[in-house]
Amino acid sequence: MASDIRLPELGEGVEHAEVIRVLVAPGDAVVVDQPLLEIETDKATVEVPSPAAGTVIAIGIAAGATIAVGQLILSIEEHGSAAEASQPRPGPEPAPPTAAAPPPASAPPAHAPPAAGPTTAPTHAAGSVHEPTPAAPESTPVRPALAAPSVRQLAREIGVDINTVPGSGAGGRVGLDDVKAQARRALEQLRSAATPAVSPALPDFSRWGPVERTPMRSLQRTVARRMSQAWQTVPHVTQHDRADISELEAVRRTLKQTSPELPLTVTAFAVAVLAAALKEFPQFNASLDLTRDEIVYKRYINIGVAVDTQRGLIVPVIKDADRKSLRTLSTEIAALATTVRTTGATREDLEGGTFTLTNLGGLGGTGFTPIVNYPEVAILGLSRSAPAPVFIHDRFEARPMLPLSLSYDHRLIDGAVAVRFLRWVTDRLEHPLLLEL
Known part of the structure; x- marks a missing residue:
């Protein structure tokens, strides 16, 4: 059975990698844990092993390409019953397993009401993740914050939603320091999010002579990003x-x-x-x-x-x-x-x-x-x-x-x-x- 192999998780904060070498070709037989390709990411060069045994039938990447976590690397024809273990991953995606799909496809219409259940479950989960306070995450935005008029005025002036501010006073009362702390957190997040986008335009260097452009390697991109982040975040x-x-x-x-x-x-x-x-x-x-x-x-x-x-x-x-x-x-x-x-x-x-x-x-x-x-x-x-x-x-x-x-x-x-x-x-x-x- 054909199975798609995708770039696995590479570590916290690592989303992309550069392909250094593809170690297999279509028609090659591979075994479990055999290296499929060599990638460079986050200052390290690592090999991506095969999660299953089989024969390579198609390769979706090439050396020099930048690929994302979860992106298709290659497809293999799996050998033996081990294929059943990895089938749930490719199953929900496009259309290769269409022949086996009709029975499950007819089941969801019959259970249309339960389909709404999974939709509401993630909504609650997302709400709890978004809330900074673990205690009563859903009731905080609904109930107006306890705060003095002067505190509310300060929040309005600096653009802080008073109802999102965790109160440190008695009974969750919001004080001036709470509003200021919330503003600092928002500014810090805004600065870190906006910083990478700020990049001055370069002149056309070819006006003064021949130039050559080469793409930055993964390591160079990582170093550039981290040095910029460190320099703009830390007062050195x-x-x-x-x-x-x-x-x-x-x-x-x-x-x-x-x-x-x-x-x-x-x-x-x-x-x-x-x-x-x-x-x-x-x-x-x-x-x-x-x-x-x-x-x-x-x-x-x-x-x-x-x-x-x-x-x-x-x-x-x-x-x-x-x-x-x-x-x-x-x-x-x-x-x-x-x-x-x-x-x-x-x-x-x-x-x-x-x-x-x-x-x-x-x-x-x-x-x-x-x-x-x-x-x-x-x-x-x-x-x-x-x-x-x-x-x-x-x-x-x-x-x-x-x-x-x-x-x-x-x-x-x-x-x-x-x-x-x-x-x-x-x-x-x-x-x-x-x-x-």
């Missing part, structure tokens, strides 16, 4: 400092002599220091939820480490970094970087970060302003260390100085706290033996 502030890493380099040389196979880098030391710092400064390991006027403090520490690849910048995440030794962190960072650059990271490798580290020291530079990886609230950038004169014990000495650049969300973190955090990190980088390595 960047502060800079320098760390004297003389002791760190001495410790690194000693460990290299005892464990030459250990891929010990400055990045590994920085991740260990950051994991400890995030415990001391939990506001850097948090996110802002403006729809509920809350700060979300995460009781886990997952540090993303930016990796430069041929496909672009990818940020795999070191999970539970605070529970791992320096040796474990070094090995895991090196392994993840190799995986990302060769076979590609999985979705799990890229999710769940609470703070990001980006190290451009291998490329050069004396400092930069990294963009916060929203919805995180801070990111630390490292540049290339270089000898610099430092005044020590009444004389100047050449010391390896590591530039640090901390960008943060000024809505949650003020400058004084950021300086303390950066000084704490700098001090531990200068004296790594203070950490439990």
Whole structure:
């Protein structure tokens, strides 16, 4: 029996993917879990497996195409009774199973009244999802809000429907602060919804010479969208400092002599220091939820480490970094970087970060302003260390100085706290033996 295979769910917030390679052709026999195509989505390259065994009879996509979740990939002629399990998916759609459709088709007219039931059920479900308050979602819009005339006047002036505002006062009474909070939530939603549409028109560049246009790949589109969102949502502030890493380099040389196979880098030391710092400064390991006027403090520490690849910048995440030794962190960072650059990271490798580290020291530079990886609230950038004169014990000495650049969300973190955090990190980088390595 013919069966349509569609692009499955790829993760929260992922709606599209770019086809890199189609791995089968019409007439090919496939088995369950055999890769059908390779796609690139949300900073990861993944393979889409076959949910059933059979023979490929038609392919609906091609390499280079952008496809949506639920879109038809290909059709197969299934083998064996396993086809019955997947039949309900294609059945309700167009017309291939028309021969089997008449019996069910004649049943609905006979049960015309019950057909109205499913129509009302989703209506109630949608109402409960739309309501922000779980208690009595259906009665809130019907009953007029309890509010003073001055509160109602403010709501009218700023365009807020007073009957949709959750009241925090006695008996659900709506106050001025409730109206203002509702307006802030509406503005935040409006800004995030409207931002992607704002794009200035470009001039005709061909007027001044030949041009070439190439389509953006999925990874490039994702990075562009997220960077725009982060820049327009987060009020960025960047502060800079320098760390004297003389002791760190001495410790690194000693460990290299005892464990030459250990891929010990400055990045590994920085991740260990950051994991400890995030415990001391939990506001850097948090996110802002403006729809509920809350700060979300995460009781886990997952540090993303930016990796430069041929496909672009990818940020795999070191999970539970605070529970791992320096040796474990070094090995895991090196392994993840190799995986990302060769076979590609999985979705799990890229999710769940609470703070990001980006190290451009291998490329050069004396400092930069990294963009916060929203919805995180801070990111630390490292540049290339270089000898610099430092005044020590009444004389100047050449010391390896590591530039640090901390960008943060000024809505949650003020400058004084950021300086303390950066000084704490700098001090531990200068004296790594203070950490439990």
